[in-house]
Amino acid sequence: MSTPAVSALYDIRQPDAHIIRDDAEAIAVAHRIAALLREGAAERDRQRRVPADVVDAFSNSGLWGITVPRAYGGAEVSFATLARVIAIVSAADPSLGQIPQNHYCLLEDIRLQGTEEQKRFFFDLVLKGHRFANALSETGGKTVTDIRTRLVEEGEGYRIDGRKGYCTGSLYAHWIGVLALDGQDRAQLAFVERGTPGLVVVDDWDSIGQRTTSSGTVIADGLRVPAFNLFPSYRSYEVPTLAGPFAQLTTAAIDAGIGRAALDDTIAFVREHARPWVDAGVEKAGDDPLTIIQVGALEIRQEAAEALLERAGWVLDAAKPAPDEDNVAAASVAVAKAKVLTTEAAIEATNRLFELGGTRSSLARHNFDRHWRNARVHTLHDPVRWKYHLVGNWALNGIKPARHDWN
Structure with missing residues (x-):
């Protein structure tokens, strides 16, 4: 095997994380961190570079430890709260919103399959601010489940x-x-x-x-x-657990954040810079009746996506105390519905931004194309055409979804 001599360099420092105590604090901290991450997000995208201070501020905020069970010193926030936190942060910078996504999934693996000693050791590291990343998938196999390692x-x-x-x-x-x-x-x-x-x-x-x-x-x-x-x-899929729905919930939350960011930028740009169409007979783009209709439609779809995301979190929360065949299947279906809408709302909003903003919105200085690029790439994680199939097969034939990371 041909291997590079050394790992890529990055300034990984000793962590010093705050410990968040409950759901309300998690939401409040998420909004504060989002304000920090929103500043400079477009430039970080251009440069493909994230200063270590930014990543440290994010993980030391305590948000990376909010799923640690209460028995081990964490807040153990609800699944619905976690989805909201991820969406809030992802609306500011979805790349940074994604980097703890697999961190949360790995913590769920620890919760589901760890011994008491393992849980105490690794959850303590997380509460101190250690960041976990994944090396799960492989490229080149016949399907995503083709593992050679x-x-x-x-x-x-x-x-x-x-x-x-x-x-x-x-x-x-x-x-x-x-x-x-x-x-x-x-x-x-x-x-x-x-x-x-x-x-x-x-x-x-x-x-x-x-x-x-x-x-x-x-x-x-x-x-x-x-x-x-x-x-x-492997044991997480031998019996009913929320491992799959959990992974999908966190993925859908990122897409919800991307859609919200694009819609917010659309509204701001239409208000401040766009011109009304010549046939509208109005002074401002914000008074153009066809633009108003389009923004209204986008807002409705985005809120519907966010509502289904929150509802999916509630379904997972209800199943968590005693997961079984039925409630885990219901959780997979609920997340699939949310995934369809968060995907489609994000892609549409990132596309409509340019239509409603006009030619000025395409100028490189705004870097608005990052919203479309982010939506298009992140929503490739699992195809929503199969989510339609999953939901339809459940509704029509009572077929429970297969248990794996993508359901």
């Missing part, structure tokens, strides 16, 4: 070899969760501290959108992992 017993621990792609947040992470198949082809999740020999982070993410998520490559080359750091993630 292998885990083998070696000495008192394990060895991992493989190449991962779409490793969101890897450049900024203190720890990386590496997914590998064991000798029985079961998915195991290994938590590996940044800087461990054999773990290489490659800063090669070059997508047109979500440019600063650092969703590039991670290589495991003779990577040694102690048994304590290993989690049997």
Whole structure:
């Protein structure tokens, strides 16, 4: 295996995080952090660079620890609150809104499959401000579930070899969760501290959108992992759990934030800069009746998407105490409905911005195309055409969704 000599450089500092105590505080902090992240978001997109101070301020705010269970010192906010927090932050900068998305999913893996000792150790790290990133997916396989990375017993621990792609947040992470198949082809999740020999982070993410998520490559080359750091993630899908709906909820929340950002910029630009069409017979673009109708339609669709997102969070909250076949399926269906609307509302809003803003809105200095690029790229995570199928099959035939990360 050809491996770069060293990992990509980034100034990863010792964390010092605030601990958020409840849902209300989480929402308040999210709004405060969103105000901070909104400043400079367009320029960070242009440069494909995020200063370490910005990432540190985000994670040290305490927002990255809000799903830690109360029994381990966290706020354990509701799923509905988490979705709202992600949407608020993503409306300010969806790339930065995405980097803790897999962090939250990895914490859910710890909650579902960790031993008491593992939970105490890793949740304590999270509350202190350590950032977790994923090395789950791989490129080049027949489907997204085609995993080639292998885990083998070696000495008192394990060895991992493989190449991962779409490793969101890897450049900024203190720890990386590496997914590998064991000798029985079961998915195991290994938590590996940044800087461990054999773990290489490659800063090669070059997508047109979500440019600063650092969703590039991670290589495991003779990577040694102690048994304590290993989690049997395959068990999360052997029985009904909320692992899949949870992952989808966080993804939909990012799309909701992208749609809201585009709509807010549309409204501001129409008010301040756009010109009315010559046949409208009005002085301001904001008084153009056809523009008013379009903005009204966008606002309705966006609020509908946000409402379905919140409702999906409630369905997950209801299932959390005792997940079973029925309530986990209901959670998957509820999230699928939200995912359809958040996807379609975001893509439409990012497109309509230019139609309603006019030619001036396309000038490079505004960088409004980042909204469309972000929406188009992030909504590729899982195709909504299959969400329509999932919902229809449930409604028409009573077929429960398959249990995996994308349902």
